[in-house]
Amino acid sequence: MSNPNRRAGRIFFKVDGAQHDAKGGFTYNLGADKRDAIVGADGVHGYGTKVQVPFIEGAITDSKDLDLEAFVNLDGVTVTLELANGKTIILRDAWYSNEGSGSTEEAEIAIRFEGLSGEEMK
Numbered sequence: 001m002s003n004p005n006r007r008a009g010r011i012f013f014k015v016d017g018a019q020h021d022a023k024g025g026f027t028y029n030l031g032a033d034k035r036d037a038i039v040g041a042d043g044v045h046g047y048g049t050k051v052q053v054p055f056i057e058g059a060i061t062d063s064k065d066l067d068l069e070a071f072v073n074l075d076g077v078t079v080t081l082e083l084a085n086g087k088t089i090i091l092r093d094a095w096y097s098n099e100g101s102g103s104t105e106e107a108e109i110a111i112r113f114e115g116l117s118g119e120e121m122k
Contacts, residue, residue: 054118
């Protein structure tokens with residue numbers, strides 16, 4: 001059953017199709033150019049653009065089966081984040097880009113993947 005009014009809630013985080021236990025609070029960026037104003041003494045002259053790196057970041061729950069050493073060395077993978085509102089964020093040709101630190105209190109591992117391209121599927 002479709003929920004047209006649902007905007008947030010349950011998410012699914014996958015790397016090359018393998019689902020991991022998402023903790024929530026993920027952020028993402030599709031990598032669109034960032035616009036910065038060019039300002040002169042006489043006013044705003046326009047803007048310039050800077051390239052941004054597409055990324056998906058958040059936290060997952062550690063498990064007995066998760067090989068953290070292998071996980072932090074992932075490269076060339078496809079990462080997906082399925083959102084409660086029906087969108088899927090896709091990061092292609094991605095690599096792990098974080099410290100690989102874990103927390104014992106809630107078995108939490110902070111993760112960040114960066115990639116060559118990001119896409120939003122509706």
